[in-house]
Amino acid sequence: MVLTQMIFDFTATTLFGYDFKMKGAHFSEKFTNIVHALIAFPLNIPGTTFHKCLKDQKEAMKLIRDVLKEKKASSKTLEGDFLDQMVDDMKNEKFLSDDFVVFVVFGFLLASFETISSTLTLAIKLLIEHPLVMQELIEEHEAILKNREDPNSGISWKEYKSMTFTHQVINEALRLGSVAPGILRRAIKDIQVNGYTIPAGWTIMVVPAALQLNPNTFVDPLTFNPWRWKDMGVGVVAKNFIPFGGGSRLCVGAEFTKVLMTTFFHVLVTNYRLTKIKGGQIARSPALTFGNGLHINISKKHR
Structure with missing residues (x-):
């Protein structure tokens, strides 16, 4: 819950410059309710999950609309967030x-907020359970700090692109997590697949886990092994790794998600030590969830 709130606050500030934390708003709960209602029976009567979802959605849309109206009317210099650009x-x-x-x-x-926080939670759990992976991740980021002229400066794009092992860790967490349980597409014409006809107009659900946990592509598919990505061909990855979808409908937030996760790990492993306390039981509902959460102890490193 803490991680979800943090990701939501960061995303909101980055997208449209609204600081929920400073203004005492708890809109992440409303968005969590909306996500849960995506699989609820669409019965719009008071007391139902769907009715609450519509109410929360209306409030969230009003807030965004008010911020947009304020930015359009303001004579102040734009701050450079996503909404400013729009x-x-x-x-x-x-x-x-x-x-x-x-x-x-x-x-x-x-x-963004729930999918990113779920993937980060899974990655943290796996890193704690695999100390060799954690050690190599720490070494990569410590080397970046050592070679940086100003140790207090932010991550440069060049540094981000150089974080090879970090990207492998993130890919492996995305592969195992399959945070989006299904990707929906509509057939625009009749399609022949292995002797079957999918009629035009039918909805198709692609299940990423069927590709990403395929033992014919990924050896020991249930094993957390970031090193597997080191020698994996681009063609193999493109056809069998679709955490953000693909083609013209590729998730527009894919790069934002990877940059956010990479930055998170850079700050985390260079400043803190992690030990697991309890929790971490993975469940599907149908999205990736942790029913009893993941409780960890975070202690500050002394340099």
């Missing part, structure tokens, strides 16, 4: 209506 683009792009922008920001928030 406000600037609205001057020249006619398709960027207020409704469009509000739905895009809402979609970003909805799709």
Whole structure:
């Protein structure tokens, strides 16, 4: 819950400059309710999960719309967040209506905070359980600090691209987690697959785990092994690793997610030590969840 709140606050600040923590708002709970309602029976009467979802969605959309209205009316210099850029683009792009922008920001928030926090929780659990992986991850980030002219400066893009093992760890957590249990697509024409016909108009659900846990592609598929990515060909990865979907419908937040997770690990392993206290039991509902949470002890490193 703490990690989910942290990711939500960070994402909201990055996307549209709204600091929920400073303003005492607890909107992450509303977005959690909305996520849970995605698989609820669509019965819109008071007392149902679906009714509560619609109410929470309305409040969230109103907040985003109010922030957008405030930014458009403000004479202050734009701060450079995602919504600022969209406000600037609205001057020249006619398709960027207020409704469009509000739905895009809402979609970003909805799709990012719980999936990122679940993947990070899984990765932390696996790192604690695999000390050799944790040690190599620490060594990679300590080397970056050692070679940095100013140890207090932020991560540069060059440093980010050099974090080879970190990217392997993240890929492995994404592969095992399959945070999105299914990817939905609609057939626009009749499709022949292994002698079967999928009629045009039918909805197809792709199950990433069927690819990402396939033993014919990934040796010992249930084993946490970041080193497997070292020699894996680009073609194999493209066809068998789809945590963000693929093609023209690739998740627009894919790179944002990877940068956020990489930055999180850089700060975490260079400043803190982790030990597991309890929890970490993985469940599906159908998304990746930790029913009893993951409780860890975090202690500050002394340099």
